[in-house]
Every structure is written in structure tokens, then in C-alpha cells.
Amino acid sequence: MEWWWWWCCHRWGFSSGSCWELLVPCEDLNLILTVCLTSVLSAAQHAPAWIPYNPNQSPPDTQARHLKLQNSPSPQMTLLTALGLRRKNDWEPPTLLDSLLISPLHLLVTIIYSILLFLRGRPFRPPRDKPAIRVVCLSDTHDQINVRVPPGDLLIHAGDLTNAGTADDIQAQLDWLASFPHQHKILVCGNHDSFFDLSARRPEDRGKTLDFKGIRYLVHDAVTLEFKGGRRLKIYGSPDIPACGGPEMAFQYDRASPPWANTVPIDTDILITHAPPKHHLDLGLGCAGLLEEVWRVRPKLHVFGHVHWGHGRQTVHFDDCQRAYENLIAQPPRGLVRDFFPHSGWLGALRVLGYGIHGVIWKWLMIGPGGNTSSLMVNAAQMYGNTGRLGNPVEVVDL
Template sequence: MDYLLSSIRPPSEPFNSPPLLHTLLNQPVKSLLRLLHYGFSLLRPKPEARLGIRLVCFSDTHTLTPSRVPEGDILIHAGDLTNSGTVSELQAQIDWLATLPHKHKIAIAGNHDTYLDPRSRTTLSAADQKPELDWKDIIYLQHSSTTVKLANNRSLEFYGAPQIPACGPASFAFQYSRGQDAWTDTVPISTDILITHPPPKYHLDLPVAMGCEHLLKETARVKPILHVFGHVHAGRSDAYGRITGGKQLVRWDPAEEVMARAMQRTDGLFSQVLSVGAWWDVVSVVCYDVKGLLWERVWGGKCPTTLMVNAALAYEDTSELRNAVQVVDL
């Protein structure tokens, strides 16, 4: 009986993944939609790797270092290098990143990187508010862009931003009130690779949706080739995250629009099962996904896509780096 109850109860910590049975009972139609939409995505063609470069992506190392970092051309750290956000912790992580052999290295901050936000920096000791960091060969992005030149006169534009919906004390960096729009028209439309600390809402997120809806709208507006993030560790390791390997190819088509609307519906077994609107979402997603499949497979059409990657290495709320480093070939 205790085991059954524990499999139904929501997690005590909102950033942990809930038991699968709890999700299925609380979000039966949403769970069905996720599986159907993902199944159709496997049938549709994937973008070809044409640039011949490999990106190595991770985040949420929290002062630790993974046992293995794959080789690649560009290294991305999507924030939460530290736990306490002191200069000494930050510099130690920077020094480690600088030892890695990747030609280009790009990093952003996360909410635990206290020193990097002037507002949260005031919560540190006086000694930790004055020193300067030596970023060495690492490009640090904070609401800013950088361009990496590739072979054959090609290049990629990266944009990095750390802000997150508020989830902790004043020592947490770059927080804004949940529901506040901190994203609209902030990302340059020319961005190829978007690096943020939080996930866009509903994508490699948790069922309770700890990501940001405004970030999702901004990503849909810009449609970068790749969007790398972390923050919600369990979005990488919950049932959906495990199925997809922490990667999700999002097609910006009508099916995605219906999914975004469907995920906003009220949770609850009876609220969903008895909702005509929820079941209409299922019919709509299947119809649009079939249409998209035929458009791409039969008529050779193209649909704009973004590969979303939850790069968190930390497993749930543990202090262990149990998730593998993500590798993306473009």
C-alpha cells in the first residue's frame, strides 16, 4: 500500500520528476498527446547535418566535472557552473573549462552563479564582491551574441541569456517573477544557436511545467537551429526525457501550436478525460501530424525546425553528474 501511494503522490520537491503513475493519472490526455506527437516526429525526416561541426553541450555542473567530455568543435555550458556562486567556485570551473581541447568555448550563467548578477552579488561576502574573473579563452554571453566562423566562409551566431522564472532566495541570480515576460523581442532574429538557462515551457520540462512560456514564444519567433538549456535537471531524466534522450526536434507547424494550447489545459483525471476540448486537441494533433508527414515524406516539403537539448548533467536534485554530455552534429 505504501509503495502504491508513493507512486501516485506528487514529488515533495517541484523540480523532481513525479512518479510515472502520478503523471498518467493526473495528465492522461496530455501524456497520450506527448507520445502520439513524439511518435509522429520519429516518422518525419530529420534535418541533415550539413555544416560538418560537432557541438558538445552541458549545463548544471554545480562545481563538479564530468568524467568524460567528448571531443568536438564547439563547447557550450548552459549555466549553473557553481553551487554558491562565489568567485572562487566560478574561477575553478572556468579554469577547468579552459583545459578542454575544444576550439571554441561558450558559457552563460545560471541561477546558482550568484556573482555574475549585480543584484544577487550583494548577498555574497564583501571579499567576493570585488574580484574580477579571468574567463581565459571562454566566451561568456550575458544577453549578448557572438559569431563563430566556420570553414568555407560560413559562420554561426550564438545568443546567450541566463534569466529564469523566480524559484529561490535572493542569492539566486537573474530571477524574474514567474509569469513576467522577460523574453519578447530580446533574441536577435539572426540567431542560429540559442543558449538559455531555463527550458521553454513544456519542452524537456517537467509535467508541472517549470519552464517559461514567454521563452517558448520567443524561440518560436526566432526559430534557431539549436536551443540548448538546462536548469530543470529532471526534465532530462523523467519518463519523457529518457524516451527522447534529452533531445526534442520541434517543428514549427500547426501541430506544435495545438500542443502548446493543449499543455495549458487543467490537470486531473476527470478534468482531462471528460474534457471535449482535450480530446479535440488529440484529433487535431493527429490530423496535423499526418498532414505534416505527408507534406515532408510524399511531397518533399520543408518545415522550420529547432532541435531542443536539455543539457543538464546533474541528476534530479542530487549532487551527482549522472546524465551524459550531449553531442549535436550540425
């Protein structure tokens, strides 16, 4: 059986349902991998399930979906998932095995890029001659209020207040947010907050209104706020998000036609969106169009949510290193074996490393540790992954 299996893979370019890419330029490696995989599956008493795979047809705009996760997973995929070796769906972080099967090169470059960001230090420091503005960032609370919200000057909620998006559920969240003493509060809705989008609003909610209680709701517009010490911040908010659900989801757009180009004011200090930009705290599910708009505007702080497992913060420098990293990760992954054969991704990895080392040297020798030249992205999702409970720490940023 092994020879027949290998011959079919070699002849027609088949791959398994869990994306074991066996079609590589080395027949010995093909045979070795096939025999090893056969042994593992036989030991588990599962028959292999094969599906046709065309490497030129990758699912739209996300490297994570190159895994070819199926609605009805194959037996070996179910076993590996049950053992915790593979993730269940695109909304969970890839395991080490997932990352290796997708692209060892992408995994290596991501680790290197994270180290380079760490070596370059914090993106900015508050001004010494004026009071810092403390920004408290929330997102994806999904009807829950058991969150310890730290004090601050500005409270931001980046969407998905609720699950069902009804007027009553949203009002309960507004009442909760209004109870905090922050000087300013800003809200952008998420795809689950269907009441805010007339095309997604439930019939029983038509005609109802909300009491925002001093909370500023931003939808494709900006506001300039004043803080102590005479400081001012311009904040732009938009709820638009790549289509990810049915008609009950709010403010969805076709991923192939992002609406972001030249929409954000160039002098924006804080950008708030529900969707993440591509390649940053997004598990590969973010929007490439939003990323390009962020490159154009370069806000000091970008707050978003939506992808729960992407929670955290990441420095962005808008330099050659970042562009090289994004370009490399955007390339279709080649799989566990083919990544080890020479291809253009190797050159991209060297660019990331070279530009990154240059950035570290420039940072410490020319600008110094107190340099105030970069920006910060924050995924403020409070929901702990797909568990249905809150658990992520609240992100606090001093500007």
C-alpha cells in the same frame, strides 16, 4: 464514514492533498472512487487528509503544480511516495500514477506527439558541401568536473557551473572548461552562479574578478563565430530565469513578467539560455514567454538546462502540430475522471493527431528524409536528477 466523506466532496468541491479529483458529473463514479480510496488508506492505517480545492485556482503557469504537493505531505501521499508511486516534488519527473491523476488526456497526447516526432525523423542534416560544425553541450555541472567531454568545434555551457556561486568556485569551473581543445567556448551563467549578478553577489566576493581564459561569456548579447570551411554561426546567450529561489539566486524575474519579447536577434543560429521554454524538456517548469520568443526567432539549436530531469533533446517544427500540442498541454488539467467526459481538450487532441499525420506525410512524400527544415532543443543538464551527482550523457549536435 464513506457516505459522509462522499457528501462533503460532492457538496463543497473538496479534494485530497494528493489531488484525487472526485467532483465529477457522475455520482456513482464519485462513490466508487471514494470507497476504493478509503479502503486503500484504511489498509495502510492512515487517516485521509483533506484540503479545500478550487479548480479555478491553479498554481501559476505549471501543470505539474496542479498536483497540490504540500510542504508537509499528507499520510497517504507519504505512503505513495515511499512506494515510488508518486513523485516527491515538482522537480522530479511524474510517475505514471501522477500523470494519470493530473490528466490522462495530456499523458496520451504527449505519447502520441513523441511518436509523431520520431516518425518525422531528424530535424536537419549538416551541409554536404561544407564541413559539419560539432557542438558539444553542457549545463548544470554544479562544481563537478568528472565529465567525459567529447571533442568538437564549439563547447557550450548553459549555466549552473557551481552550487554556491562564489568567485573561487566559478574560477575552478572556468579553469576546467579552458582545458579542453575546442576552437570556441561559450558560457551563459545559471541561477546558482550568483557572482555574475551584482544584486546576488556575496559580500566577500565584491571586488574580485574572473579569468575567463578565452571563454566567451554571454549575457544578453550575441557573438558571430567563424569555423572551418568558412562557416559562421551567430550565437545569442541570456541567463534570465523565472524566480525560483532567494536573493542569492542570479538573474531571476517574475514569471508573470518575462523579459524575452523581441530581445533575441532574428538571425540567431544558436540560442543559449539557462531556463527551458515552456512544454519542452522542462517538467512543466519552463517559461511561456521564452517559448514565444523562440517561436519568433526559430533558432536552429536552442541549448538550456536548469531542470535536471528534463535532460535530452527534442525536435521542434514550429508548425500547426506543435502549436496544437502546446495549447493543449497549457490547458488546466481536469484530473483522472473528468478527462473522460467531453470537453475542448478532446478537439485539441484531434488537432495534434491530424496535424501530426499531415506533417509525417509531408515530410516523407514531399521533403524526403534529408529535409533541413526544423530545429532542435537540447536540455544539456549533466546533473542526474536530484541525486547530487553527474550522470547524464553529454549532448553532441552536428550542424
